[in-house]
Amino acid sequence: MLSSRSGSLLSVCSAGEVRYGTVAVRGDIQLSVRYLPSDTALELTVHQCRNLAAADARRNKSDPYVKVYLLPDRSKSGKRKTKTKKHTLNPMFEEILKFPAALSELGGRTLWVTVWHSDMFGRNDFLGEVLLPLASITLDDSTAAASWHPLQERSDLHEEGSSGRGDVIVALKYAPPEEGDGSRRSRRSRGALHVMVKEAKHLVAVRSNGSADPFCKCYLLPDRKGSKQKTSVVRRTTSPRWTGTLLFSDVTLAELKERALELTVWDHSLTSSELLGGARFNNGSGQHQGKPAHWMDAEGAEASLWEQMLDRPGFWVEGSVPLRATLESGSAAIK
Structure with missing residues (x-):
């Protein structure tokens, strides 16, 4: 039967x-x-x-x-x-x-x-x-x-839960404080982090038609309340492209050395969006202001791109980063 x-x-x-x-x-x-x-x-x-x-x-x-x-x-x-x-x-x-x-x-x-x-x-x-x-x-x-x-030997495919979450191409730039009256304490005078999420490739297809409606969220950790930024939603694709720049203002270069950019990719839904993958950009020290911080966990391309941005204020740096299957101890985790 x-x-x-x-x-x-x-x-x-x-x-x-x-x-x-x-x-x-x-x-x-x-x-x-x-x-x-x-x-x-x-x-x-x-x-x-x-x-x-x-x-x-x-x-x-x-x-x-x-x-x-x-x-x-x-x-x-x-x-x-x-x-x-x-x-x-x-x-x-x-x-x-x-x-x-x-x-x-x-x-x-x-x-x-x-x-x-x-x-x-x-x-x-x-x-x-x-x-x-x-x-x-x-x-x-x-x-x-x-x-x-x-039956055949293992192929190059990855199932859900492995490292095969796809890749995201990101450009970063730190814009230094504007020259001028040193007494002026505007937000722009402290500098800003510019983030361009350009595209993602080979995202997990979560819909029955083999597609997704992806968008990205970004936070400048440890601030999760006031730093949230989002891209637009791109419909029916697992290789989306985005335009525009996400701006995190009122931040100094010294502060960025102690902070982290968390990027997560989601499938959009009117009821409950599904997390597709994520990455964190920071120095990978595991510490924030001398105390343990699990979200300071960048490695490989994540840490390398962040260091390039810190070393070249005023210039765009760009790289392709594999999406993680989990962002442990953070605000998002894929299960």
């Missing part, structure tokens, strides 16, 4: 650790695919696997399950997963996984099917994967023939 699972299920490895290369990939998976116009959904049946690798080599067994995304959507809401089958290298699933989508959208999309060993401590082991471009499959509502597919 087939069981139908159209909802998104949370997997243990999303919260814990996944391991690649611990088990040699082998075996096959049997799948069938069809489109149901009555449901406006793609239906994937996961029938079974055979000759899987043994994650427990001593007992020659695994506890396999199958996880599927309809690319380019790699969000948590777009994930589908079968039940885990215990102590077998030849699991029988016979489960139906459904993905709401218009037929006209499917020609450029791909089913990403991965097989995992479920570890009781959350350290799940990769057993293989299959990529099925839907352009190569005849989709109709008739009974689809089941086909065997050899």
